[in-house]
Amino acid sequence: MFDASETGLPARPGVGYKAQHFKDILDTPGTVAWLEIHAENYMGDGGRPLAQLRHLAERFAFSVHGVGLSIGGEGPLDSAHLARLKHLCDWLNPASFSEHLAWSSHDETFLNDLLPLPYTQATVTRVADHVDRVQEVLGRRMLLENPSSYLAFAGAEMGEVDFLRAVALRTGCGLLLDVNNVFVSATNLNFDAADYLADFPVEFVGEVHLGGHFADADDHGAPLLIDNHGAAVVDPVWQLYAGLIGRAGPLPTLIEWDNDVPDWPVLAAEAARAARILEPVA
Template sequence: MLDAQPKRPEKVPNRAGVGFKAQHLDGILKDPDSIGWIEIHAENYMGDGGRPIAQLRHLREQFPVSCHGVGLSIGAEVPLDRDHLARLKKLVNWLEPGLFSEHLAWSTHDSHFLNDLLPVPYTHATVDRVVAHINQVQDTVGRQMLLENPSTYIAFEESDRSEIDFLREVSERSGCGLLLDVNNVFVSATNQNYSPQAYIDAFPTERVGELHLGGHEQDADDFGATLLIDSHSRPVVDPVWALYEYTLAKAGPCPTLIEWDNDIPEWDVLAREAARADQLLSAVPAAQAS
């Protein structure tokens, strides 16, 4: 049951963390110093008990936790699901995560739930709607939310501002922080033919509370152009590692998640990815880390 309070968490450190998968539990517990924190997807822990909650309670005693939601549908045109929000509040109150985040996306329409994270047009009306939804979430759970930049494959003709301007305005008006997914930047920049470095240069990194790294698949569109798919099923590729170093040089060290949600590898593979991120984090000049 959720009524047994886990140990109060410490702040999520400027180290590499991993998305927790049950098959990695033994590996994590045998080598706890290999990671600085863990992330859980909120929707996997909204029950009152059972094995998942027992495992999370045990991990909570040893690691700071980031709680990442994938089902709030922040960008939807319909109101937020109050039952889902109530379950999220109950989990967050019990878990007391060091970080709490959601996607800039939508997945609900009328009474239907779509198992995907779909994009939004960057317009004034969308800003108003997303800000209202974030305010509702933050008021309900009683803490700041981080909003994640999406991976995109198309652009909306009706958009009247850039993605960065959209995210900046949403953050300023709602008070939410930002989660900068470096792999998403690389995927979107490749698919839409712009510079990922220029995106990082323009991004309001002073509002960033967490970074993400992950793997992607490479395909081709109908015209033979490269198309990247944000699959979270492979190691981080060298160009994304290079973009991560570029981001650290601009933003300074920041808690960094290694995402690997499909075709999940053995623990030692994921641990090596985390170790590489930790090495790059530790190389940020001391003056920049202050």
């Protein structure tokens, strides 16, 4: 069993690391105290990307964020993928490791998407077994991230918050709370994002994500938000985040910007905005 309150990340802003920002991060980090990478981008051997990562790790704490384990998949976890992930975590020794509550593979086929799960007792058991396996192999606690949702299952037996709480209690894992995902899901599925956050078990939260999204409309003209990590954080998400921090206290907070990545000053300004919310409660 892993203690979900333990995290080596500072309760300050971090950003998703992009190679084009390497020199800027070293020269003018501003309020950025830690960096996050996607695990699957660094599972190779040698080369400039790993050399840069080793250099940055001398100055910054790191979070490793996985997107390919398929934690919610029907079948067993891919042992080769898990071994590559362990190798990365062993040499980088990140302060935090996280994955999505989703599935992304079937048999030998890997899908370029994070697909939703029905929130049932059977799914709790399957996801918990997979989380236990990851924590056993890595020898470290993992965080499980709430997804962005575009549909709900008619056969669901519980809400998302209750599902995440059940997995955390059963496995000792922590939770990664993506506030933009909450806002996206609330808009798409017509529930209150503030109520969701008020019920969220913040005692398990080891990391918070903030990111942007794309605003569209469905075939009936209703708002449809797409979680694309390609824009600045919108004001309603900042407001939800401020309410969360006011309730929970300071938490490690990532600015997530993976598509149409801006120049460093823009990303650093987003981190500085998070710092202004964190500082009064630190």
